[in-house]
Amino acid sequence: MPRPSQRDRIVDAYVDHVVSEGPETVTLEAVAARAGVSKGGLLYHFGSKEALLGGMLERVAALTEADIATARAAAAAGTETVAHYYLRTSADDPASDSDFFRAMVAVLKVAGTEEAAATTARASISAWREVLAEETGDELTADLIAAVGDGIYLRAIAGERSTPLTRDWETTLERLGVRAPSEQSP
Amino acid sequence: MPRPSQRDRIVDAYVDHVVSEGPETVTLEAVAARAGVSKGGLLYHFGSKEALLGGMLERVAALTEADIATARAAAAAGTETVAHYYLRTSADDPASDSDFFRAMVAVLKVAGTEEAAATTARASISAWREVLAEETGDELTADLIAAVGDGIYLRAIAGERSTPLTRDWETTLERLGVRAPSEQSP
DNA sequence: GTCTATACGCGGATAGAC
């Protein structure tokens, strides 16, 4: 995947619009304008609104996979646990630059309406829960960590900033019995 | 509040439609049909689509208040803690009959687009967190319990059934250090 | 209070020029 193609920039604009304005106000015209092309230009790349949604879902699936791979690599290197990675990156502000977080919020906002988006969201959530369960070896702990992450996303949908719980995710993990790599025995 | 007025039945229909079909497909015609009236009939009661949304938000605010009062009463009577009440009722299936849960899911689905709905959602979330914090006396525990509830709502939006975490909410509460009233010292 | 009929604007999608 080389640098941003026109398709990528259009998907970017779509995500941006959904996150900031909400899915109901998305029009091909608005997305096109944000991407700096005309409606016709957009429709050359994505033949329909549904195809545009598909482009975003593909991206989220890809970003999920990439993000999990990064977390696993960090865990293998002993830098930080998967749980730490998950909460740290989820704690990002919606207005920040975390591509994955933004795209995921957009997908969740659309998921209320589009079944395909709901499916992608479920897949991403499940994938993370699996990795967390694998690491902790304890289903309940994994579910709790996942729930904390879910809470962050829910608040993002509702337009709320991060809570004490997420600002202080390190304390949260301690409380749940998850230790940082440096505290673990060699 | 007497038995279902026409207004109430229209709001019911609106909530039903949003939960089952999603907010983007909501039309006055569809809601009217579901409520058993015509478009014109609906518009007599709610002068605009926005007014219809307002009706739903009022209901959620009222149900939140009532629900919290019920939980407080149960806690005062020693029947169950607020935390138990919160998780038990949140664990309900979206397809079930919990008015509050259904309405809240509808509001959250709309919250992606309508700022007013997002505000109502935040208010409801905050109110519960406050009550939980008041009971546990520990902000972190309250936040964790609230997060578990949030996770349930997020999954509801994504169309997923309840998780082990919510099926087994009693174990979850034990793990978080919240004991049932019967286990507490008199 | 509830209905039908209608005006009106907007958004998705196509055709075809450049």
Place this chain on the structure above:
DNA sequence: GTCTATCCGCGTATAGAC
């Protein structure tokens, strides 16, 4: 590959009959 022009359907809202 990207644009403009245009068609068409649908959804909101109003007017006014019953």
